[in-house]
Amino acid sequence: MTRDAIKDLVLEIIEDIDEDADFDTLESDKPLRDQLDLDSMDFLDIVMELRKRHKLQIPEEDYPELATLDSCVNYLEPLLKDA
Amino acid sequence: MHVPLLIIGGGLSGLAAALRFARFIPDVLILEQHSRLGGLNSYYYRNKRLFETGLHAITNYANPKDKKAPLNRLLRQLKIKRKELDLHEQVHSEILFQGQESLRFSNDFSLFCREIELKFPSSYAGFTELLTLIDAYDPFAPADFISARKVIQDKLHNDLLTDMLLCPLMYYGSSIENDMDLGQFVIMFRAIFLEGMFRPGGTIKDLLDLLENHYKGYGGKVRTKSCVQRILTDGKKVLGVELTSGEEIRCDYMLSTAGSEETFELLGESSKIKKLPRLGFVETIFEIPPATKLKKAADNTIIFFNTAATFNYSSPQETVDFRSGVICMPQNFQNLASLPYKEIRTTHLASYKLWKKHAENRSVYNSVKDDTARSSLAVAEKILGNFAEDIVYRDTFTPLTIERFTAKKEGAIYGNPSKIKDGDIGYDNLFLAGTDQGFLGIVGAMLSGVSIINQHILTRI
Numbered sequence: 001m002t003r004d005a006i007k008d009l010v011l012e013i014i015e016d017i018d019e020d021a022d023f024d025t026l027e028s029d030k031p032l033r034d035q036l037d038l039d040s041m042d043f044l045d046i047v048m049e050l051r052k053r054h055k056l057q058i059p060e061e062d063y064p065e066l067a068t069l070d071s072c073v074n075y076l077e078p079l080l081k082d083a
Numbered sequence: 084m085h086v087p088l089l090i091i092g093g094g095l096s097g098l099a100a101a102l103r104f105a106r107f108i109p110d111v112l113i114l115e116q117h118s119r120l121g122g123l124n125s126y127y128y129r130n131k132r133l134f135e136t137g138l139h140a141i142t143n144y145a146n147p148k149d150k151k152a153p154l155n156r157l158l159r160q161l162k163i164k165r166k167e168l169d170l171h172e173q174v175h176s177e178i179l180f181q182g183q184e185s186l187r188f189s190n191d192f193s194l195f196c197r198e199i200e201l202k203f204p205s206s207y208a209g210f211t212e213l214l215t216l217i218d219a220y221d222p223f224a225p226a227d228f229i230s231a232r233k234v235i236q237d238k239l240h241n242d243l244l245t246d247m248l249l250c251p252l253m254y255y256g257s258s259i260e261n262d263m264d265l266g267q268f269v270i271m272f273r274a275i276f277l278e279g280m281f282r283p284g285g286t287i288k289d290l291l292d293l294l295e296n297h298y299k300g301y302g303g304k305v306r307t308k309s310c311v312q313r314i315l316t317d318g319k320k321v322l323g324v325e326l327t328s329g330e331e332i333r334c335d336y337m338l339s340t341a342g343s344e345e346t347f348e349l350l351g352e353s354s355k356i357k358k359l360p361r362l363g364f365v366e367t368i369f370e371i372p373p374a375t376k377l378k379k380a381a382d383n384t385i386i387f388f389n390t391a392a393t394f395n396y397s398s399p400q401e402t403v404d405f406r407s408g409v410i411c412m413p414q415n416f417q418n419l420a421s422l423p424y425k426e427i428r429t430t431h432l433a434s435y436k437l438w439k440k441h442a443e444n445r446s447v448y449n450s451v452k453d454d455t456a457r458s459s460l461a462v463a464e465k466i467l468g469n470f471a472e473d474i475v476y477r478d479t480f481t482p483l484t485i486e487r488f489t490a491k492k493e494g495a496i497y498g499n500p501s502k503i504k505d506g507d508i509g510y511d512n513l514f515l516a517g518t519d520q521g522f523l524g525i526v527g528a529m530l531s532g533v534s535i536i537n538q539h540i541l542t543r544i
Contacts, residue, residue, distance in 0.1 A: 017159060018150070018159060037150045037151065039151065039156065041156060041159075041160055041533070041534070041537055042159065044537050044541060044542070045159075045160070047541075048106070048107040048541060049107075051107065052107050060542045
């Protein structure tokens with residue numbers, strides 16, 4: 001999966017969690033949590049959706065890697081290289 | 084049979100937990116001992132009509148835009164759209180201490196503030212300080228018991244106002260006598276006064292069906308009339324359950340919503356939780372025709388009342404304590420479709436021990452139940468006006484009724500006074516959710532199920 005495709009995947013998952021999420025002003029190097037008003041429960045949704053869709057097992061200690069859109073892409077790129 | 088997750092109890096916490104998990108891993112099984120789902124918030128049929136067992140109002144109302152509000156977080160977690168729920172807000176409610184003072188409140192919090200400013204002017208500055216405290220307090224951080232009564236009294240310097248603030252919060256969710264833990268107080272204050280009350284347009288059955296349909300849509304399974312005989316263990320690991328039918332069901336993870344002591348009994352272990360008195364309740368439903376006009380029942384949704392000199396929220400010495408309680412008019416929510424009947428529901432504290440004693444003789448039990456309905460009617464008529472002549476149907480639930488249908492020990496709807504906030508009862512793969520985890524009310528129960536699944540199970544599986 002390309003970096004752009006991974007980005008789209010993450011945004012698609014977030015949109016699925018919150019259909020009113022506003023991506024227009026989203027800065028990819030700033031925490032998603034603050035910009036989109038997500039809480040830790042919502043983050044778990046991202047993890048579980050990645051697991052459901054791509055059979056990814058993300059251990060709890062790696063959750064901080066998903067903090068920003070850029071860090072998500074960096075973290076997921078090697079895991080989804082064959083996807 | 085083997086499932087990844089087995090849930091004991093199909094009440095709202097069990098259903099929400101099951102739905103949350105099934106969104107990602109479908110093979111969940113709920114075991115419910117009763118023939119219907121819902122637990123405390125279920126229903127039954129009489130005279131070809133559906134009666135709700137527990138629902139007065141749902142607390143934690145939130146505007147759609149308020150993403151962090153418990154109700155909206157819950158719906159996101161369960162992937163349920165708000166419009167599926169058909170929410171109707173309360174008209175307004177009242178705290179009525181007869182012969183002393185009354186305070187009206189609604190989902191517009193400013194009404195409550197104005198009432199307090201008008202009726203307790205010298206406590207108003209203290210009340211705003213209390214609001215600041217409530218706003219800043221984190222009720223979910225681990226903390227020892229802090230007396231809410233003492234904190235409130237220190238701010239308000241007024242016993243009557245302190246009791247009036249505590250009365251609705253206690254009746255709608257306190258399992259302990261005459262006080263609340265500060266954290267629990269903050270949760271309940273937000274849920275009832277700051278957020279407010281609502282109900283679904285239909286009945287509790289519609290809400291239960293909605294949850295069940297979503298759950299089954301993901302592939303989840305429910306078995307009703309399935310009573311767990313014991314939980315099978317290997318050291319601190321649970322293996323599954325044995326049903327009273329003798330059947331064994333194995334699982335990777337288990338969630339029990341059966342209560343802490345009840346769960347320890349299934350484990351064949353004695354509970355180490357401190358024994359404190361459990362609070363029992365009686366509720367009577369009076370069905371009246373829509374034509375019956377009662378001034379106070381016309382638009383009040385709920386009246387939390389006290390008729391005694393001081394407010395006492397404790398296990399009564401007598402069968403029922405009629406001096407205080409709740410009167411609910413379930414039809415008084417905004418924009419509800421008009422129905423061919425109205426209800427007036429009354430709730431009071433009751434003694435499980437005495438009801439149990441009365442039940443040794445069926446005719447004594449039935450006559451005490453009749454007396455209870457009559458006495459409760461007299462209390463309600465003093466507040467609302469007379470309607471005895473108009474009653475078309477009446478039914479009373481005692482602590483024994485509640486115990487029988489919900490398996491809640493001693494019919495104590497708010498469960499064990501000692502809560503296990505993190506749901507951890509010392510097992511590797513068994514966790515507790517529901518009433519004894521500490522979140523109360525319909526939204527609270529559902530959040531309990533969801534948060535225990537999130538915290539302990541989804542992150543590990």
